[in-house]
Amino acid sequence: AQSVTQLGSHVSVSxxxxxxxxxxxxxxVPPYLFWYVQYPNQGLQLLLKYTSAATLVKGINxxxxxxxxxxTSFHLTKPSAHMSDAAEYFCAVSDNDYKLSFGAGTxxxxxx
Amino acid sequence: SAVISQKxxxxxxxxxxxxTIQCQVDSQVTMMFWYRQQPGQSLxxxxxxxxxxxxxxxxxxxxxxxxxxxxxxxxxxxxVSNMSPEDSSIYLCSVAGxxxxxxxxxxxTRLLVL
Numbered sequence: 001a002q003s004v005t006q007l008g009s010h011v012s013v014s015x016x017x018x019x020x021x022x023x024x025x026x027x028x029v030p031p032y033l034f035w036y037v038q039y040p041n042q043g044l045q046l047l048l049k050y051t052s053a054a055t056l057v058k059g060i061n062x063x064x065x066x067x068x069x070x071x072t073s074f075h076l077t078k079p080s081a082h083m084s085d086a087a088e089y090f091c092a093v094s095d096n097d098y099k100l101s102f103g104a105g106t107x108x109x110x111x112x
Numbered sequence: 113s114a115v116i117s118q119k120x121x122x123x124x125x126x127x128x129x130x131x132t133i134q135c136q137v138d139s140q141v142t143m144m145f146w147y148r149q150q151p152g153q154s155l156x157x158x159x160x161x162x163x164x165x166x167x168x169x170x171x172x173x174x175x176x177x178x179x180x181x182x183x184x185x186x187x188x189x190x191x192v193s194n195m196s197p198e199d200s201s202i203y204l205c206s207v208a209g210x211x212x213x214x215x216x217x218x219x220x221t222r223l224l225v226l
Binding site: 032034036041042043044045046049051090094098099100101102103104105 | 113143145153154155156157160170204206208211212213214215216217218219220222
């Protein structure tokens, strides 16, 4: 069975600063990995995904994530935070059964 | 990606009653799922909605409490039965198409049980 650990339930960054959200996974088979974003009172929007192609994955809104098998990590970064990035971010993993297991989520606040 | 809608978007219900949530997709999809997001928490998979057969439930979820229908490849319903305040959550449907590994989510149904 697969699982996800997100380190840090809350991250606060200044506008223009680097955003780094950490995600570690466990899976018995090569995983599919995802980052989703949830804005207040909305559903989940797919930011990016890793599906065994390039290890550095670029997503929407300037986000990217790097799959590191040796570290079982899939950390999400954005070089320069914008006020509109304030939201909750979820890392998720699935394997051959396509069922998603989500991390606990990280709330990002952006300071002006 | 597919356009997914859910009805109702939110509701306030009395304990002991039932609510049926609808999920409609604008194109045929291979897989449909239902998730629950309890207040301040992450998402938990309730079940996989199977077209033309009974849903597949995850551990801790049973058909009597969460009956699911999927009559075709674009529509599914989730019923929350005999509700209690503990059922207050956001219920989200998701779909996966030809890329089975990638799920897209509906806007969610926000349920408050009094």
